[in-house]
Amino acid sequence: MRVPTDREIRALHRECAPSRGSYELVSEHCRLVCSVAEQFFTRLDLDTDLVRAGALLHDIGVYRLDSTAYIRHGVLGHELLASLGYPVELCRFASCHTGVGITREDVVRQGLPIPVADYVPATPEEELVLYADKFHSKRTPPVFLSGATYAAEVARFGADKAVAFDALRARYGEPELGALSAATGYAVS
Numbered sequence: 001m002r003v004p005t006d007r008e009i010r011a012l013h014r015e016c017a018p019s020r021g022s023y024e025l026v027s028e029h030c031r032l033v034c035s036v037a038e039q040f041f042t043r044l045d046l047d048t049d050l051v052r053a054g055a056l057l058h059d060i061g062v063y064r065l066d067s068t069a070y071i072r073h074g075v076l077g078h079e080l081l082a083s084l085g086y087p088v089e090l091c092r093f094a095s096c097h098t099g100v101g102i103t104r105e106d107v108v109r110q111g112l113p114i115p116v117a118d119y120v121p122a123t124p125e126e127e128l129v130l131y132a133d134k135f136h137s138k139r140t141p142p143v144f145l146s147g148a149t150y151a152a153e154v155a156r157f158g159a160d161k162a163v164a165f166d167a168l169r170a171r172y173g174e175p176e177l178g179a180l181s182a183a184t185g186y187a188v189s
Helices: 006-016 020-038 048-057 060-064 070-083 088-095 104-110 124-133 147-157 159-172 178-184
Strands: none
Touching: 006 020, 006 048, 006 060, 020 048, 020 060, 020 124, 020 178, 048 088, 048 124, 060 070, 070 088, 088 124, 124 159, 147 159
16 A cells, blocks of 8 residues: 655645635644654554554545534545545544544444444554544644543543543553644643
């Protein structure tokens, strides 16, 4: 499988973004998620090029959203990448990074406006991107989230989600957010 370059992914973001502001917000978030993921490269045996591409592409579906159903951005990103001929191994980074994973049961129980399926990481690379994504939020203003802050946020979706995030924290540890915060000016919450 050919993995797209950073330059190709940046061009795709520019092409898909409906405005300069959305391009800046989403592409910067993806770059920051990539930076968080890179902190774990020396400890893990995985395809680092695939992780980089997955991190840089994971939120591409945000550009296709209206504001009513943010949960759809992963599925929309998967569909967009597939329509452009990207392999499923890359498309899954878009559809399988939300929260700590969305199960078929979650979709049904919560009545989520996405097709009934499991949207959970199937590879170590997908799992790392999902985990790294938890430490930066595109909210206004953007902010880095500590593990404790995200743990409190995900707990509102159920004890099982909090347990899943705790397992990820135990597996990977906490990323160092201080340097990223200093470089961007975004607070760590």
